[in-house]
Amino acid sequence: MSEVESPASADSAWSRRLEQFLASRSGIIMVVACALTAMFAATTVTLSPNQQLVVAGALLGVFFIVGRKKTRRVQVFLEVLSAIVSLRYLTWRLTDTLYFNTWIEIGLGTLLLTAELYSLVMLFLSYFQSIYPLGRAPIPLPDNPADWPTVDVYIPTYNEDLSIVRLTVLGALGMDWPRDKLNVYLLDDGRRPEFALFAEACGASYISRPTNEYAKAGNFNNAIKRSSGEFILTLDCDHIPTRAFLQIAMGWMVGDPKIALLQTPHHFYSPDPFQRNLAAGFRTPPEGNLFYGVIQDGNDFWDATFFCGSCAILRRVAIEGIGGFATQTVTEDAHTALRMQREGWSTAYLRIPLAGGLATERLVTHVGQRVRWARGMLQIFRIDNPLLGPGLNWGQRLCYLSAMLSFLFAVPRVVFLTAPLAFLFFGQNVIAASPVAVLAYAVPHMFHAIGTASRINKGWRYSFWSEVYETTMALFLVRVTIATLINPWRAKFNVTHKGGVLESGYFDLRAVYPNVIMGALMFIGLLRGLYGLAFEHVDFIARRAYVLNSFWPRSAC
Numbered sequence: 001m002s003e004v005e006s007p008a009s010a011d012s013a014w015s016r017r018l019e020q021f022l023a024s025r026s027g028i029i030m031v032v033a034c035a036l037t038a039m040f041a042a043t044t045v046t047l048s049p050n051q052q053l054v055v056a057g058a059l060l061g062v063f064f065i066v067g068r069k070k071t072r073r074v075q076v077f078l079e080v081l082s083a084i085v086s087l088r089y090l091t092w093r094l095t096d097t098l099y100f101n102t103w104i105e106i107g108l109g110t111l112l113l114t115a116e117l118y119s120l121v122m123l124f125l126s127y128f129q130s131i132y133p134l135g136r137a138p139i140p141l142p143d144n145p146a147d148w149p150t151v152d153v154y155i156p157t158y159n160e161d162l163s164i165v166r167l168t169v170l171g172a173l174g175m176d177w178p179r180d181k182l183n184v185y186l187l188d189d190g191r192r193p194e195f196a197l198f199a200e201a202c203g204a205s206y207i208s209r210p211t212n213e214y215a216k217a218g219n220f221n222n223a224i225k226r227s228s229g230e231f232i233l234t235l236d237c238d239h240i241p242t243r244a245f246l247q248i249a250m251g252w253m254v255g256d257p258k259i260a261l262l263q264t265p266h267h268f269y270s271p272d273p274f275q276r277n278l279a280a281g282f283r284t285p286p287e288g289n290l291f292y293g294v295i296q297d298g299n300d301f302w303d304a305t306f307f308c309g310s311c312a313i314l315r316r317v318a319i320e321g322i323g324g325f326a327t328q329t330v331t332e333d334a335h336t337a338l339r340m341q342r343e344g345w346s347t348a349y350l351r352i353p354l355a356g357g358l359a360t361e362r363l364v365t366h367v368g369q370r371v372r373w374a375r376g377m378l379q380i381f382r383i384d385n386p387l388l389g390p391g392l393n394w395g396q397r398l399c400y401l402s403a404m405l406s407f408l409f410a411v412p413r414v415v416f417l418t419a420p421l422a423f424l425f426f427g428q429n430v431i432a433a434s435p436v437a438v439l440a441y442a443v444p445h446m447f448h449a450i451g452t453a454s455r456i457n458k459g460w461r462y463s464f465w466s467e468v469y470e471t472t473m474a475l476f477l478v479r480v481t482i483a484t485l486i487n488p489w490r491a492k493f494n495v496t497h498k499g500g501v502l503e504s505g506y507f508d509l510r511a512v513y514p515n516v517i518m519g520a521l522m523f524i525g526l527l528r529g530l531y532g533l534a535f536e537h538v539d540f541i542a543r544r545a546y547v548l549n550s551f552w553p554r555s556a557c
Helices: 006-022 025-045 047-068 073-094 105-130 162-173 193-202 217-224 246-253 274-277 289-301 316-321 331-342 363-383 394-408 410-418 422-428 436-456 462-486 513-535 540-556
Strands: 151-157 183-190 205-207 230-234 259-263 311-317 347-349 355-359
Touching: 025 073, 025 193, 047 073, 047 436, 073 105, 073 289, 073 436, 105 289, 105 394, 105 410, 105 436, 151 162, 151 217, 151 422, 162 183, 162 193, 183 193, 183 217, 193 205, 193 347, 217 316, 217 331, 230 316, 246 259, 259 316, 274 289, 274 316, 274 363, 274 410, 289 347, 289 394, 289 436, 311 316, 331 347, 331 394, 355 410, 363 394, 363 462, 394 410, 410 462, 410 513, 436 462, 436 513, 436 540, 462 513, 513 540
Parallel strands: 151 183, 151 230, 183 205, 259 347
Antiparallel strands: 230 311, 259 311
16 A cells, blocks of 8 residues: 655655756756846836835845845845846946937037946856855865975066065075975066175075076076976065965965966065055055956956966966966066966965065056066966966856956046036036936936945955056057057066165156146036036036036046
8 A cells, every 4th residue: 555645755855856957967957047127128128217216225225234244145136136237337338328419419428327237247257256265275285294295486587676576585595494494585677796696695596597587587588498396486575475475375285186277465565556545545445456356266266366476376387388487578477377277277365364565665667667567467368378278177268258358447437527528628428317317317326336346355456546547657658558459469578676665755847747637637627517508508417417427527536
């Protein structure tokens, strides 16, 4: 006689079958398809501005209520919520605001829309990168030091003072590692006799070369031919390593033979130009904190950690397998990692500062360093685009794409700052929108984007100072960005000068004149808008345009 299945057991069996289906490929595809369909419906439904205001208010409440919980799932939820709000803003921009009267307005309006599309793409890519920071921890080395590998330490120098380089060399020699398995190389592209004498006196090896071909990458490649360690630790000449650097970081390289690179953060014990010049001082996080605190940890989840030139361990066989450090671009570090990953190697990131260095001490030097990074990353984008070619998974492609596209920020930043001036100075409209619609669509988009980014950044970068960083850099990078996109082969390597710590402050006009000019233009534009509102007899639509464009520059700052 067969037993009758109880309702509880039937429900349990049904739940198991449902879980198995959702875990299968077909189930995942169906869930993703349903989610995308729901998102499409939520972002394209037509509402009046007043109705959208109600929705925006409700979503604002959801943000504050749900955001009180500090969990990974809540962060993902807020990212999805932000994406929906931003896509609704995009739908509104494409359907309700593109009404122009002249060809000039069409051109300027299209330029502004393109800048906004770029910002949305970067927003979504940042959410993708930070979806699950890996948070890798150190793993132990073999118990017997005799089983530890040999390590070559490369310390490149060109025009730095011996007083700076000396500390790094001595720090490298003092690392806790078997003496017969550690070789420190001072790579002097300046060919200075006093550096050779110092290396001989302290027990380091000295390597120079007759030319400076390919700059830092060429210096490294020359050293590879004259050394034989299984692993290479690269240190900028001002990055002083801790004694435990190798014991903390080498475990992953020994334990996983597929890892070609392990990167650690760049930590600076001197203030950068923003910290030095801003009243907030050290309360303002260094500019690089966002990259080393959030982005690299997120990249690690996608097996897309970038090589940053210093404080990194590389596997010699992987470097030799790609023909040495990349020399085709001025950012040899990121390009080298990309080439290794195209060959199937993995990379890793350990978010533990294991060396301390000098930050750029002057703003003009800081700008020059960022100009080189922008040139190099855009060179890679043009000549070795991560979306094309073999060897990368889609996570790696998107992480590299995000890094390269991020250096295009200067162009849309300048567009955002100057767009209102087209109306204030020349009477050309670049966006047709009412204040109510702007409040209903644009303000929620900006709030959720900034609020979610603040949640992700967790104090590694403050939203306000992020705007200051980018605005300061943008006016210098615009010309370089456009020129490199047009002709990526013209860029040349420039050395970031590290001359110690400034003892006194001074005003450097070279570092601020573009921002002074831009600030003056925006102030004049604001005065022009206020004059139009106060003294010109204009209709309601024109008055609305004056209000929107007059106060846009102030918020963009």
